[in-house]
Amino acid sequence: MKITPEEVAHVAALARLRLSPEQSAKLTGQLNDILTHMDKLAKLDTSGVPSTNHALALTGALRPDQARPSLPRQEGLANAPDSDGVSFIVPRVI
Amino acid sequence: MQLHQLSLVEAGDLLRRRQISSVELTQAMIARLEATEPNLHAYLARTPELALKQAQAADQALAGGTAGPLTGIPAGIKDIICTQGVTTTAASKILENFVPPYDATLVARLKAAGLVMLGKHNLDEFAMGSSTENSAYGPTHNPWDLKAIPGGSSGGSAASVAAGSAFYAIGTDTGGSIRQPASHCGVVGMKPTYGRVSRFGIVAFASSLDQAGPFARSVADLAEVLQVIAGHDPADSTSAPVPVPDYRAALRRGVKGLKLGLPREYFGEGIAPQVRQAVEAAIKVLEAQGAELREISLPHTEYGLAVYYIIAPAEASSNLARYDGVKYGLSRRAEHGSLMDMYLDTRSQGFGPEVIRRIMLGTYALSAGYYDAYYGKAGQVRTLLMRDFQQAFEQVDAIVSPVAPTAAFDLGQKVDDPMQMYLSDVFTLSTNLAGLPGMSLPCGLTSTGRPIGLQFMGPHFAEETLLALGQAFQEATGHHLKHPPI
Incomplete structure (x- = not known):
């Protein structure tokens, strides 16, 4: 057996x-x-073979560090299951 | 001939010559969609009011002489691609009511080019599947035979273009999700080179494999759509800063002298005899037009499926961690329940069985103690698969093969056997692992009237070669001119 019921529960x-x-x-x-x-x-046998994580040899894409307009808060919160208009509300953690 | 049976290029000509208006064309397409949807279920959302508004704007552009090839042409978008103000569900219960606050870059590009959007196409949940049966909202049916699957995951897109309830569609392809349904529905579908089309605003499945691309009924139609959606996008750091060529010009290149590779691993056992016959006949057509055939080998092909079903689920398990019930989508919150209860209930109730299976597989492959044996190993074999293609493309300009081992199977036939379902992608997923472009086009019907597909694969950014091959094939044959009985 490759994966046991206990491992399935863990995963x-x-x-x-x-x-x-x-x-x-x-x-x-x-x-x-x-x-x-x-x-x-x-x-x-893959000894010595490098791993591929990405098919194209693209290097880090950088852009000038300039402020640009982003999603307005109201639109960002529009799909929230629960919010107070400022933050996402989640069940108490502490 | 009825309006919905026109090609995109023909419809565009009529629009620009003002023989019909976009509003008239759109009304005809809405009527066609309403007539076919009860049988097909190709759309998850229909947007007729938006379409007519966009058609009115298109008519103004047409009157003002500012229209392009896609202006005023009705189309559908796979429901995994964000459309501002129109629900984008990924065919999942977990995103049932999600309304994106922005457009995917490719949608913004299409809008700028005069998109008329009829609605959002059905798919396997989160694009995970090969039959559209994993949609949380019910499967799409194949317009050639309603008992058959349309393929997947972009099954709604392929079925809709085949049935004439869209002139073109945009799908996504992570392991064959454009090419395999295109094959099963008898239309043309292309997965461009990884990075050719922006992924910004596409719900992520496997980020190193996902790529959006067009469906159309002819290669010439498809070239017009690719021209609009291709190109670098600063919002997607994996989009390639490579200039976009003139794809329409590539259609006229012909195939004389093109070296075409036939990988022996793609013509072995397991291919249905009628698929083999149709593909071999198609290859003869290309040879008669001057293409030179070479037998080649892609020796690691047999490992592709195992590599893919480690890497894709691993990336998916990571990408889908974002569905936690906090920021958008389904959120299950029991009274006095903890944050952990919310995570567990939301995810267990929101995701369907195949998505859960892949999250489990991916989480396992990435977990402590198994990472090297699975994800690490798969990454190394991915390198070997890529080297196979690199060596092949030193000898040939393009590779030709079947798209899938069989024509469309019946709905329900493989739902309980995931491993059999995964084998549907055996000829398409290697191009995703290597980031290569691939195209599927119709090359015949089985004796029971189900379409068979021909696949071209090329080196990175060789979309023009694939288009030239496809156009030459369609000029010599009439498979793409057949319409399904629906």
């Missing part, structure tokens, strides 16, 4: 997902199928 916690027991069982099976397919990568 779900990392990803901030709450899974039902049925969901967990189904996902464990499916993730095992998928990860078994990934095994073929391990058979390939």
